[in-house]
Amino acid sequence: MTDRATRQRDPDMKRRARHQFDAWAQRYDRSLLNHFLFEPSYLVLMEEIARWHAEHGRTSRVLDVGSGTGTFAGLVAESAHPARIIGLDYAANMCVRASAKSRDSAESRRPAFVNGDSEHLPFADGSFDLITCANSFHHYPHQQEVVVEMKRVLAPGGRLIIIDGFRDCVIGWFVFDVVIDHIEKNVHHVPWTAMHAYFEAAGFRDIRRRKFNFWFPAFATIADRE
Ligand SMILES: C[S@@+](CC[C@H](N)C(=O)[O-])C[C@H]1O[C@@H](n2cnc3c(N)ncnc32)[C@H](O)[C@@H]1O
Numbered sequence: 212m213t214d215r216a217t218r219q220r221d222p223d224m225k226r227r228a229r230h231q232f233d234a235w236a237q238r239y240d241r242s243l244l245n246h247f248l249f250e251p252s253y254l255v256l257m258e259e260i261a262r263w264h265a266e267h268g269r270t271s272r273v274l275d276v277g278s279g280t281g282t283f284a285g286l287v288a289e290s291a292h293p294a295r296i297i298g299l300d301y302a303a304n305m306c307v308r309a310s311a312k313s314r315d316s317a318e319s320r321r322p323a324f325v326n327g328d329s330e331h332l333p334f335a336d337g338s339f340d341l342i343t344c345a346n347s348f349h350h351y352p353h354q355q356e357v358v359v360e361m362k363r364v365l366a367p368g369g370r371l372i373i374i375d376g377f378r379d380c381v382i383g384w385f386v387f388d389v390v391i392d393h394i395e396k397n398v399h400h401v402p403w404t405a406m407h408a409y410f411e412a413a414g415f416r417d418i419r420r421r422k423f424n425f426w427f428p429a430f431a432t433i434a435d436r437e
Pocket residue numbers: 225228229232233249250252276277278279280299300301302305327328329330344345346347350351
């Protein structure tokens with residue numbers, strides 16, 4: 212059986228993703244794909260971070276999973292929000308590039324970058340108030356386990372925001388399931404109902420979905436930990 216569910220379990224997915232992004236790290240910020248597909252999600256994440264700060268009014272500890280070259284982490288660190296952010300990425304070269312980009316920032320505003328796997332987050336239980344994850348989830352072979360692991364490192368009352376391509380419409384299906392799947396190979400963009408089910412099974416409450424459309428359709432799933 213070689214259907215989507217089976218490919219999702221392929222352990223080779225992680226190795227391929229690391230190889231692909233290690234090779235892409237130096238050119239990633241100049242790529243059109245990055246500009247059209249990924250950058251719009253930073254705006255949505257920044258709005259969600261602003262919302263969290265408006266609700267809680269204190270310094271947040273933020274983890275960005277699959278942080279790539281650290282552009283989003285840099286935006287958060289430089290923003291007016293009192294946030295301390297760590298980016299984590301499986302491709303060591305993406306972390307090297309991210310660290311180099313933030314080298315000139317003031318130490319108090321400099322994000323930290325950690326080379327690691329979303330399935331095994333190297334942090335103690337309850338370490339973060341916010342976890343963000345944009346345009347990375349479709350590379351994970353064990354997606355349910357990752358959501359459970361994210362919940363583990365969230366503090367009580369913490370918030371998880373995952374953004375990925377929206378493949379539940381004709382354009383999204385063509386872009387993500389046909390074109391991106393053909394280019395990247397071995398990726399798995401989940402229907403929004405499956406994402407919702409992952410959050411529910413992990414025990415999140417108040418799960419909401421936010422669909423947005425800049426150049427291509429994408430959706431954010433947002434929920435809080437009890
Ligand atoms: C398309 S990039 C997105 C980067 C960034 N979030 C953005 O929106 O620009 C996907 C990133 O996910 C990372 N990644 C893939 N599998 C991962 C895993 N198992 N754990 C952590 N990061 C992973 C890749 O190395 C890559 O940097």
